[in-house]
Amino acid sequence: MQTKSRFLTVTAGLGYLFLYAPIFSLIIYSFNKSKLVTVWGGWSLKWYSELFENEQIINAALLSLKIAFISATLAVVLGTMAGFVLSRFGPFKGKMILSGWVTAPLVMPEVITGLSLLLLFVAMEGLFGWPSGRGTLTIIIAHTTFCLAYVAVIVQSRLASMDETLEEAAMDLGAKPGSLFFLVTLPLIMPAIISGWLLSFTLSLDDLVIASFVSGPGNSTLPMVIFSKVRLGVTPEVNALATLMIAVVAIGVIGAVYQMRRQATLTVKLDDK
Amino acid sequence: MSMSLGSAVMDRMAAKLQKYNFVKKINWGRAVVAGIPTFWLGLFFFVPFLVVFKISLTEAAIAIPPYSELLEWDLEEAYISIKINLGNYLFLFEDDFYLDAYLSSVKIAVLSTFFTLLVAFPIAYAIAKSDGSTRVLLLALVILPFWTSFLLRVYAWMEFLKKNGIVNEFLLTIGVIDEPLIMLQTDFAVYIGIVYTYLPFMVLPLYSALEKMDGTLLEAAQDLGSKPTQSFFLVTLPLAMPGVIAGCVLVFIPAVGEFVIPALLGGADTLMIGRVLWDEFFLNRDWPMASAVAIVMLVVLVLPIMLIRNSQGKGEAV
Structure with missing residues (x-):
């Protein structure tokens, strides 16, 4: 057993090294004064100031944040409805179809989703004149659609693991469907809704392929700008941008872990008593 | 006034009826709540596939939008013509390029799914063997990227x-190699990219399967004289199988259609179908051909997609 657990420690350790080595090297080199990545020219914040002076990147980032905010919000509303319907409505006609439509977007290759939505928008414009042209609106619709699926799955699994007695008690006490949902169910599934919103926000902020298909001229999102810059070659500002984004996420996750660890130690202490 | 009085009475009656077991009784309310997301997904997820299928049966044309009409009609002359073009599909199967691209995508996806499994398992x-706060930390470290x-x-x-990146610099410094290795823009880099980006999708289902495993089974196997490797293949692996399957499907499907990884890490000769579709659409502007490529890719992926749906239906953790 001893040798086996040493083997496990080493292989798992290598796995974590594999996960973090490229990220750490990116962070370190974002502070490199020299433009050549191999040459260490000393510490510098030069690329950060260049990043904030780059209007193309800043505008694209603002557009991406706007799209991500609206899509995540829409996705949370629609996805919560879908998750609720799937786990609380019992069997109904078309349930299989809805559950299929909710899970399939999660694994669908992005090129297919992107192409099919673009062709739909073009066909709809030809038939009904809406949406006229492509841009922010079509990207928001596309992002809402695939984020909705993630939210629905998260909400559904939260509802499935939660017992229905609280809702039944509220019903027995005479709560109407609307107030039952908003006063009992919604607060209980709030953690799932918040994580669904955050996940949708990051997925939307990160999407390159689908946005490339459904956006119009002059509507480049941040990933589209990064992709074209990275393809062209040396891009020290991108290192700075990546570091900033990683820092934001890391702070959020560390905060969440700290919270969970506190809860875990609390539970252990309670168990000891 | 009488209208509002009437509706107030109606409301009260409806409320009485609905009071019991609201999720099972109200029909119109249910219909609206179920209808809105269904309508959205139907319009923006399902209908698009029909449009793609339709356009895959047309011909590329110099027009806006750049494809021929499938249906043409003239009511005055009672004339309808349907023009179905199977040429795109025939071309897909005749030209070795597309066949090679599908095969090479599946090969790259299978191999990288296997490598992901190897990296993810330990x-x-x-994580499953650790406890309390260490477990939370190790889990978070996997999810963070x-x-x-x-x-x-x-x-x-x-x-x-x-070429002049850290890996090469390091290997040159310690003297393992004399000149930099060409690693970027090769299939090797594509494998690394896929394993790297999809690792959490493999770790999480594996973890949730391993977490449920009863440790006493391993002790029993050991007591009965089984060696660690034997116990692994005869006890641990079979018990982790649901997680292995879920993880492999979750990595395999998106890997087949991957575009960004082969475009940035792969070489000019790294053939993957996602990239072919992209080029067909953005470079050749051949929308019907891109649609045919997408439809065939969907057919290839239908089986694994059904698999993941079934496992979700049974309530397996994914």
């Missing part, structure tokens, strides 16, 4: 693997 096992930008993570590997 991590998932270590998933929350950062996928594109930037791929970019990190470009910087890492390139």
